[in-house]
Amino acid sequence: MSTSPAHDPAPPPPGGVLWSLAGDIRGLLMLPAALALQVAHPAVGAGVDAHSVFRTDPWGRGERSLRSLQLWVYGGETAAEEGRRLRAFHRTIQGTDTRGRRYHALAPATYAWVHATGFPVFHHAYRYLVRPMTEAQERELYAEWLQVGRVLGIHDRDMPQTIEEFWPYYRKVLADEIEATAVVRELIATDSPVPPPDRGPLPLRLLLRLLWPVLLPPLARFRRFLTIGLMPPDAREAIGLEWTDEQERRLRRFGRVVRAVVPVLPERLRYLPLAREARRHHRLTGAARRAR
Template identity: 40%
Template sequence: MTDQADPAPLGPGTLTWRYFGDTRMLLVGPRAAVLQNMLPALGQGVLDHSVFFAETFARLKRSAGPILNTVYGGPRSAATGRQVRDFHREIKGTMPDGTRYHALDPETYYWAHATFLDTLLYGIETFIRPLGEAEKRRVYEESKVWFRMYGVSDRAMPEDWEAFQAYWKRMLDEEIVAHGTARYGVGYVTKGLPAPPKIPAPVWRAVSPPLDAVARFVTVGGLHPRMRELLGLPWSDADERRYRRFAAAVRRAGRLWPLLPEAVRYLPQARRAFRRARASQKARRPARARR
């Protein structure tokens, strides 16, 4: 894939636009980030090159914006995607077994993208509504358009939805491991959330227990069972029942979701894209229709 011909961006008619920037996706927790770091090459790249360990939440915030803008950037989507790609050019090194890794290896880069697709599908079905097979195929085809925005070879990308399902099963069964980077990423599940700057220690000790409990519940509940198994995170049948009740309550509340302000329902990148789309639609309307 070269930079010469930009692919057409995703737009208002896509399910990805409709759901990826929905704030209910935040309830999935760090599923994608943890999964990414369970691929040895990717986890090693983060370990060797990232500030993830020094400023975890700031790093996640900086990463999320460009990814969202690759989906919602309209004519700028491909340029943003190439910027995201170029951030990774120097992320390379040697694995503990002596093999080389590079963040732009197509298999490694595609895995990172695949975790966002998985999280999108999981988030929709868990907290918003079930998806039919045709809709899953549609989201998968949209994910192929999205991936091509990065200007990275798509040789590792499965041809269709059925092939992706086989790929996903193989990756979970055979390729992911409990890499130290992934373990660190869920460390607060057992150790508690780090105290934010400027909050006095006595205050944090008083308010952190309920916050830790919520973070633990959302994080571990949002992980794939295979991830919990590899990372050694306890999750009982009772926990699973509570999580399912929680998810069902969120889905039921979805009937009221359209009544909330857009600023509550969508992340800023999505809201800006929606405003652009509405303005463009209004500009294309014949003058007589605008009267």
């Protein structure tokens, strides 16, 4: 794939499924499940375990990952630049996984799986937090996800090109590769040491530091609940994560509240900053074109 800016793949178009979802605060609720499914692959889990700063700087890593994801969708000409930055960052990440196999972060199968996980998680979580997708929306989401993959430098030959091809590929990876890696167990643990947030105004940081011993346990339980609950059931089963009927009922109740509250929020509360700015710019340029 060419890295010339003149031939850079464009991000998904405004008005699509990802344009609405990627910057919506509901997308934040889906990300822990996607991350857990990524690191359930032994190669990805080993790379994150050895090379990530998610233990020492979880808030900074989360902020950078979230900004990166939004750039893929809302970044315009900078989307492909962010894709090149990510590939350069992962170029030196390699080692041996828990099965004794050599891995490299940019090996096509590994790199593609990290990206692929977003589609089944978003597809599953959407029905709880937004509404069940129509068949047309499913196909649109998958086509846009493939386009994001191109932005990230994933070749078409390394990703299934249709939904019909995706699900057998996905089930095969679940059957052959996925397991409860050490990083998965750490991400869903409720007793892992997590430092308080170190972003934001100083008074807020000091307050959070003071209250953190009280706040962390319920936040950790909520993170576990969402991580497992918004993961597709077949992925849960492949990893060996338990999910009860009572938890399912709680998740459905939670989803009803989210579906009722989020759509009526003002845009400044519903969308993250990069998404808000991109949506505002799109409206202004559209209005200017119509005025001509």
